[in-house]
Amino acid sequence: MRRGSIILTVAKFKKNYICPTTFILSIKSLAGQTMWYGVSTVIGRFINLLTTPIIGLLATAIQGQQGSLYAAIALLNIVFTFGMETTFFRFARDENPKSVFNVATSTLIIIGVPLAVLLIYFKDSIAKLLSIPENPHLVTLAVTIILLDGISSMPYSKLRLEGRPRKFAFIKIIGVILNVLLVFLFVSVLPWLQKNGYGGELLQHYNIERDALTYILLSNIIASGISMLFLIPEFKDYEFKLHK
Numbered sequence: 001m002r003r004g005s006i007i008l009t010v011a012k013f014k015k016n017y018i019c020p021t022t023f024i025l026s027i028k029s030l031a032g033q034t035m036w037y038g039v040s041t042v043i044g045r046f047i048n049l050l051t052t053p054i055i056g057l058l059a060t061a062i063q064g065q066q067g068s069l070y071a072a073i074a075l076l077n078i079v080f081t082f083g084m085e086t087t088f089f090r091f092a093r094d095e096n097p098k099s100v101f102n103v104a105t106s107t108l109i110i111i112g113v114p115l116a117v118l119l120i121y122f123k124d125s126i127a128k129l130l131s132i133p134e135n136p137h138l139v140t141l142a143v144t145i146i147l148l149d150g151i152s153s154m155p156y157s158k159l160r161l162e163g164r165p166r167k168f169a170f171i172k173i174i175g176v177i178l179n180v181l182l183v184f185l186f187v188s189v190l191p192w193l194q195k196n197g198y199g200g201e202l203l204q205h206y207n208i209e210r211d212a213l214t215y216i217l218l219s220n221i222i223a224s225g226i227s228m229l230f231l232i233p234e235f236k237d238y239e240f241k242l243h244k
Helices: 002-016 020-048 051-055 060-081 084-092 097-121 123-129 137-161 165-195 208-235
Strands: none
Touching: 051 060, 051 165, 060 097, 060 137, 060 208, 084 097, 084 137, 097 123, 097 137, 123 137, 137 165, 137 208, 165 208
């Protein structure tokens, strides 16, 4: 009886025993990944701050409208993803990650797309609520950004789950850099070229004061779209399904 207890205790010990070397390597790997995620976030936010002095060149009213729009975008980003990233991590560790990714992504699409269509349908009312009644098309552009960010949240989560922080950081930083460069192009470079007689007919009707918000949102859409192109390989084995 005693011998059986000893054997059982040894078996449990072997099952739960973690080799010190393996433990140290795991800690190093975790620290490395955390560094990449942290660095990409810090660098991304720092680069994004560069848009502040650029947008500061615009009229105060435009800056206020831009702030209201992006506050609404941040809020609706939460609504569109509705905690799906957390759910993905929770289930992907215990079940088939591919199956969980398929279900999570499909759920985001089947809820996000109709919601986006609904918001665009009521864009005139939303534009009035955001104090931009004369520019309801800005709501359409903002919803496009939200939808792209919502769908891309799943491949980003997949990269984190699979321990690929370098690709995660690269795509995040590239997206931010593209956004800043495009805002700089639309808000500073093209108006300067127009003012100095360059561009000819191409810039004849360019009006940054009138269309500033349109160009700022377009910059974001282009940057998000290009980031999505880098994420396409993560959809290689994707299948639309709403259950495992």
